[in-house]
Amino acid sequence: MPDTRSLRSDARRNYELIVAAAVAEVARSGADASLEKIARDAGVGSATLHRHFPSRQALLEAVFHDRVEGLCAQARELATAAEPARALADWLRALAVHGATARGLAASLLASAREPAPPSSSTCEFMLRDAGGALLRRAQEAGTVRPEVTMDDLLTMVNAVSLATEDGPHAERLVTLAIDGIHPAPAR
Template identity: 35%
Template sequence: MARSGDERAAPGRARRADAARNAELLLSAAKELFDEYGPEVALDDVARRAGLGNATLYRHFPTRGDLFVAVYADEVDALCLRGAALLHEPSAAEALFDWLDGFIVHVATKRALALAATESPDGRRTELFDRWHESMRSTAESLLIRARDAGAVRSDLSVGDLLALTSAAAMVSADTHHARRLLQFLRRGFEAAETDPPTPFSA
């Protein structure tokens, strides 16, 4: 009896589903190990943590750089998706500072991974870094504009100011707890006051 089109396609779909599941297992394992030991972790350990063979790892991620890029891209996507969801929160101020809390932890803990994912002798990954930076900047700007329109933050606060100060605090922090503490101090400077300057500073 001839098989239907759906039946003939089933093995192909199953293989694609297996491949997607394996890629997710590898990304999840890599994230865990990078968080625990940094990006210098052995790739064999990634495959072992995922419960897969080395051949499967290299089939999905032929080089260490490919794995770094995939993991960091996933981290940026999650941060930006979180920002998009927060745009629907009732409080514009809490939405902005909730996202900044995630952002400052991201910078404090993922800087080594970001550098590993973008360092290349010929600089080919610079475009990737710029794209990730622009994605996060766009997300921050949307949240900032909403908070500014609500009168919750200073009218002269730009997205460049916001991210520069938050990133600097993340990079000098001792750990994530310290980074979050620094953000609370920054928040007092970001928030609108009764004497909010009427005109932005221009260089």
């Protein structure tokens, strides 16, 4: 997300108006919200919207940045939990619920994951990979999550559940069921 402090006051105001309009429209219509409607609702022209956000994905990053930062803060809090596997599971469930109820978040992350270039450190995808990766590594070091499980595996699973349900309690239940599959098989 760009540092808006360096923008002229009118440009900063336009940026903030666009983001506010986009937050409202994405909540109503999802990730495929009309960019023209967002520009109209913000009281700016289409060119102004595209000057600030050269792609739909760039706009979605701004829309979801604060929500994703909250999920990352939760991961940092859970990173010191006594039970690493439970901390990871709790965070994955929170991510699934959030993705299912924040219309467009899961679709946005999925679109971001398809980009050929690696995500920059300011993208929602990178932020979630980084925050969740710390929880995953800790659980793997404790031997409570299989070593071949990757953060990409877990984010794909959570996104799939979120996209399939768009219902928080159902998403939480499905992720809980899937989490059983990431633990090591008991010795026979």
